[in-house]
Amino acid sequence: MNRRQVICTAILLALIGAILPLGLAFYIAWTRTVAQEQRDLEATAHSGLQHAQEVLAQIEDTLRYFQTLAVKPCSQEHIQQMRAATISTREVDEIGYFRNLALKCSSWGRIQERIELPAPDMVLGNGVELRLNTFPMASPNTRMIDIFYRSHNVLSDPVRFVDIELDSSMQIAVLTANGKLISSRHGPSPEVVQKVLSGVQPAMDREVLSVMARGQDFSVVVTEPRSKIVEKLRREQMLLLPMGLLLALIIVGLVVWFSRRRLSMVGELGIAIERKEFSVHYQPILELQTGRCIGAEALIRWRRPDGRMVRPDLFIAIAEEHKMISQITEQVFRIVIRELRDMLVADRDLHIAVNLSAQDMQNGRALKALHRMLAGTGIEPGQIWLEATERGFMDVDTARATIGTAREMGHAIAIDDFGTGYSSLSYLQQLPLDALKIDKSFVDTIGTDSATSSVTPHIIDMARSLNLLIVAEGIESEAQAQYLKDKGVHFGQGWLYAKAMPVGEFLSFYEVNLRESGAPFPQVLKEL
């Protein structure tokens, strides 16, 4: 992933991370509120049904009482009893006595006019008849529910059937079992009520919550516009939104932390070490006189997940600065042993040079790790050479100790990039080194009249006087190679011969080289 992709992904993830928990909190608050409201509606519908049935039962009791009352119909006493019942029974507003389906007297007294019972709207299982739109003589504008049994009827205010505790945001309708409206409160929509009754989910269920309770004689529908539950939703949100907000903050924080880590080279390097994103390429080292390949320098390669390569001189410095280099050195050792173990065991003339950083030289941890890794592999320690730059030898005492340990273990040790730092002859004399590598910058000056071109022969003379093996790196031309050969430089590496290459290519190169050069293993190395 490149920088831009990391930033875009981070922004996207941060947005999702912020929106998702908040959206989730909102969604949970909404569904919890709706579910709670649905439960409240159900409870209201059931209590509405129970109440309507109790009202009916009360009226039926009154009717049954008059059925068994042994008084002369429409006598003073009969009318008196009817009046008493309207006073003592809340559900009973008026009582009437019928003969041949015509009203003879009521709790108001005797009736002179002929009032006949119309056809009932519904007949209950016990023979009680219901008429839903009765307008009594005493108050002709008031609709009453007429409940008739055998010879008596009761007129009851429809409100009695819905007289329950009702939330101001809810609407209730009590209907007969065959769906005719008895009474309602808070004006429920007749269409919604009919749809709920018929079992069809109301089309506007996005706007209305509804519940139905069905009894033997009545059905009760309770509705509530969703807009009315906003207040309750807010209360729920007050509870959940802070949690969502906290989660969003945590996610956004994590995204920022991860992306910053990903964006910084140090962070990326740490991830690369964890994920073992490194590989090793091998640059052949040849004896200059014969052209025989005696081994290779192991050079680390880091390919990032997006496919881009990072130059080692860039990330090695950062790894050193942030104390990550030892892990990298260990990974290089591990890769070299894994990739070349068989070949190193089969061919004792093959040598691989591995770079040690200044820190590796100072803390000696890499050497211990190498010792552990080589145990039981069959590889001779002498087949692994170690190279360290001048900086690695700055602290002469520590350097001497580390070189001593390395040599005791059987490794040859070389000073890399010689001449680029402050090393002097006297300084070199104090270190028990095996080889000196001439830096490419000096090889580049061969045949030129640059100011440093005169340094190269001095470095070579110095190395020779200290009896060190000399390896020149960065040889790119025949002229450079010839010059170095003439000066008695033993070994060289550079694009003139081969670039650093993956293990498979190197092994082929090595086999072809051995076949074609036909030269024996160099005497100078046997003496090491």
Ligand SMILES: Nc1nc2c(ncn2[C@@H]2O[C@@H]3COP(=O)(O)O[C@H]4[C@@H](O)[C@H](n5cnc6c(=O)[nH]c(N)nc65)O[C@@H]4COP(=O)(O)O[C@H]3[C@H]2O)c(=O)[nH]1
């Ligand atoms: N232009 C040109 N370049 C040539 C030629 N011949 C060799 N080179 C390059 O010169 C560098 C030689 O390695 P170095 O001096 O140890 O310099 C190395 C070394 O200091 C460091 N390095 C590489 N691998 C490791 C490692 O495993 N551990 C440590 N600590 N440092 C490493 O990174 C530096 C750069 O490594 P590379 O990029 O692989 O670059 C390599 C190599 O590819 C040539 O003819 N022409």
